[in-house]
Every structure is written in C-alpha cells, then in structure tokens.
Amino acid sequence: MSSTAGKPITCKAAVAWEADKPVTLETIEVGTPRAGEVRVQVLYTGICHTDMYTLSGSDPEGAFPAVLGHEGAGVVESVGEGVEGVKEGDHVILLYTAECRQCKFCKSGKTNLCSAVRATQGKGVMPDGTKRFTCKGKELFHFMGTSTFSQYTVVSQYSLVSIDKKMPLDKACLLGCGVTTGFGAATITNKIEEGANVAVFGVGCVGLAVIDGAHHKKAGRIIAIDINESKEDWAKKFGATEFINPSKLPEGKSIVDHLVELTDGGLDYTFDCTGNVKVMRSALESCMKGWGTATVIGVAAAGQEISFRPFQVVTGRTLKGSAL
Template sequence: KIAATGICHTDEHVLEGNFAGVEFPVILGHEGAGIVESIGEGVTSVKPGDKVILFPLPQCGECSFCLNPDSNYCLKSHFTEPQNLLPDKTSRFTCKGKRIHHFLWNSTFAEYTVVPEYTLAKIDAAAPLDKVCLLACGFSTGYGAAINTAKVKPGSTCAVFGLGGVGLSVVMGCKAAGASRIIAIDINKDKFAKAKELGATECINPKDFKKPIQQVLTEMTGHGVDYSFEVIGTSDTL
C-alpha cells in the first residue's frame, strides 16, 4: 500500500517520449514509500505490516554488479531487462479489463502496487513515509554524488549547477562533507532561499552576468572550484 510518492523529472521524460522502452498505458512513479500488505511465495526480507521504500534500480544481491563494492547497477535494471511487466511477465494492473503496464517495477502513482522483492527495502518503523520516499531516487542521487562519488573533502569549494530536488541534495551532501564554500547556480532566483537554508554559502544567477558563468566562478574563487556538480542534464551546463 503506497503511502507517499515523489514526482521525478524522469516521469516527465516518459510523458515527453524521452525515456526508452516504456510501454503504454502505464502507471508511472518510482519514488515510493508504503506498508507491505501481503507477500508472495518465497519472500523472506519483508512481512505484512513492514514499512518499506521502493526503488527503481533493482538490487538482486546476486549478480556481478550487486556483488561489486564499487557498483550497484544491477543486471535486472531496465537497460538489460524491460520493467514494463513483472519478472513473471504478468501485469497486476487493469483498467476496465485492459492491461496497464508497470513502470520500473514500482508504479508508485497508485494506492496499491505489486513489486519484486529486490525492488524494495525494509525501513525503520518510526520513519516518516512522506520524507523517506525521496530516498528511493532523488535525494540519494544528489547526496551520494557528493559523499560517495566525488568524496568531497572538508574545507573545499563546490559549485552546484541546478537547484531542483537532486541539486539541493548535492548541496546537503557538500555541507555534510564539510565544504567551506558551496556556490549554488540557477537561473531561477526563487530557489536561492531554500538552497541557503540547506547549506549553500553563495547563490548566483547566470542571467545576472554578461560573461560565461565558469569565468565568474574562476574570478570568485581565484582558480576555480574543487568540485563541480552538474545537476540539470543539458549540454549547455555540461
């Protein structure tokens, strides 16, 4: 039973036709938290009543990627195995007798969903479901980029391009890592207050400058930044 779901831009990409392999009609949503209502045969990691988060990247725990400490890009992910139907090739959704497809084995935009065991994780019974649903995708992507991938060092200077949910999570990760300067960059100045609240030390808008923003950053810091995070996904910002 889904209690809370985030909305990710990936869901929007599907609507725009920019996410390969999705079959319609489909129930979207892949940042979910809820409570296990029932379990199928062979399920051992959760039981009815458990609080769980659902995640769009499977974790089978058995393939070469899951067993590699440097990667968790499970071989059951959508780039190698379509996730429009459950692994047994059935759909558990219908509308007026017509089959509806699953999305990334999550489909959190529904009151109830059915998922494989390796796409959810049991969480603390006290965890607030409306918050932890973001751990499924957006928050951990940004926070993990700073902490686990870049390994931001204390006292360093970071630039964060894009202050959406993932970008703000990068800001939080840089702060947690002890960065002394966190320069947040976005063309929407309405995002600056939240960015500063979460740890940004400075916020700049490229529209306020005639020169390229990378030149502005070099002048601000004297030599550029130690870590730069591109959290928009456009060729211009890259």
C-alpha cells in the same frame, strides 16, 4: 493475514495512456504478488522530473499505457512465496535501483547498477516478464520497478527496503530517489573532502540534496547555480554559501568565466542536476585543471550528446556520472 491477501485489489491510480498526454485518474486492478514479489499499499509518493521526462515521450524506454512514479513509501499488504527481508505490515521505501545480489555488477562491489533487474525493469514488466496492472481490459506497464502513482503496487522483493515505523512516510518517500541520488553523489560517488570548493548547477530536489551532502562533508565553499532566484533561500537553508543566477551576469560573461575567476582557477567538484547538455559542459569547464571532477546527475533527452574539448580532460579534469 491481510483480508485482501491472495486476491486482486481494485484501487485508484494515475494512468499514463500515451506519451505527451496528461495522466488520468482511473480505477485499476492490481494482481496478487507472485513468488519473490511484494504488494504494497502506497501511502505517499513524490513526483520526480524523470516521471515528467518519460511522460513527455523523450525516454527511449518509455512504454505506454503505464503507471508511472518511483518515489514511494507505504505499508506491505502481502508477500509472495519465498520473500525474505520484509513481511506484511512493514513500513517500506520503494527502490527503483534494485539489486539482485547475484549478477557480476552486484558482486563487483563497485556499482549498484544491477544488470539482471534492468533486463526486465527497463521493459516495464515484472522479473518474470508479466504485468500486474489492468485497466479497462488492458494491461498496464510498470515503471522503474515501482509504479508509485497507484494506491497499491507490486514490486520485486529487491525493490523495497523496510524502515523504522517511527519515520514519517511523507518524508521517507523522497529517499526513494531525489534525496539519496543527490546526497550519494556528493558523499559516495565523490567523497568530497573537508574544505573543498563545490558548485551545483540546478537547485531542485536533487540539487538541494547535493548541497546537503557537500555541507555534511564540510565543503568550504558551496555555490548554488540556478536561473530561478526563488530557490536561493532553500539553497542556503541546505548549506549553500553562495547563489548565482547565470542570467544576471554582466553581458558577455559566461558562468564558466565567472566561476573560474571567483574560485581562482576552478572548482574541486561540480554537479549537473539539470539534464541540459550545455550545462553539463559548463560544469566540466568550471572544474580546476589537474584534479577537478564534474559529475552528471541530470538525465538528458534521448539522442542528446555532451560536447567538450578534449583538452579539458587531457589537463586532468574528470567527467563522470552518478545515479541513485
């Protein structure tokens, strides 16, 4: 048994005290895991745009003060009563899209958007409604059920998965969100067919993962779109066949017009990985009439809405969304 099992742990964490202010490195206390909970030593974490989105104050579910972060990998330090599936010493990836396996959503076989987990996770607390972090006498909110910007965190037993110890944890942490979100959108949410024409708007981590997924499914044409030309090399390393910078198109020519012309009518699949509602509309309008599908992955700021002409969907285009 770990020497720290059953005791609070003092460690370092990046604490977000309030919205739109920089996080600060603090010494915090991490409580012991209760029934159905696991305490993890976080060894590596990624930084996702969603972390920045919440810190900016744009997230309606953002609660402060909090320990942010949701792309993490580490080692199980101790487990609470009744925990199944993981044990002390296991290498794990933390999962923000947890599944209770009992609610109607989990049992449907159609989605992983668990309603039971969201009931408390969206409020920044553990499943029993309490918190495990304290700093300077104040309780800190959890984030997305994971809070990976801390050397130690406590999560639900459903919010992590054991992995082979041979897998490098500095790579594994990215599977907690960015890689799986994009790759899954291309291979599971959409099941891209061999030879399909695909366009990906936004070439960050998620966009690269979409490109990788499309390449894995043997898409015929994979067009990466971004205003940052330094991303072209990365896009092509992951399988993009072409790269377009919309800001460099001839004056008066939109990215939609260019893509429709380039693909003789439009794309089979398009993906928005930007969170920009105008780009989401472009993704839909770039689709081939009759069967083209646009998938929204990027998270827009609270209150923003997508505007499009009904004719775009009446003529057979599909607009859908995808999370992890």
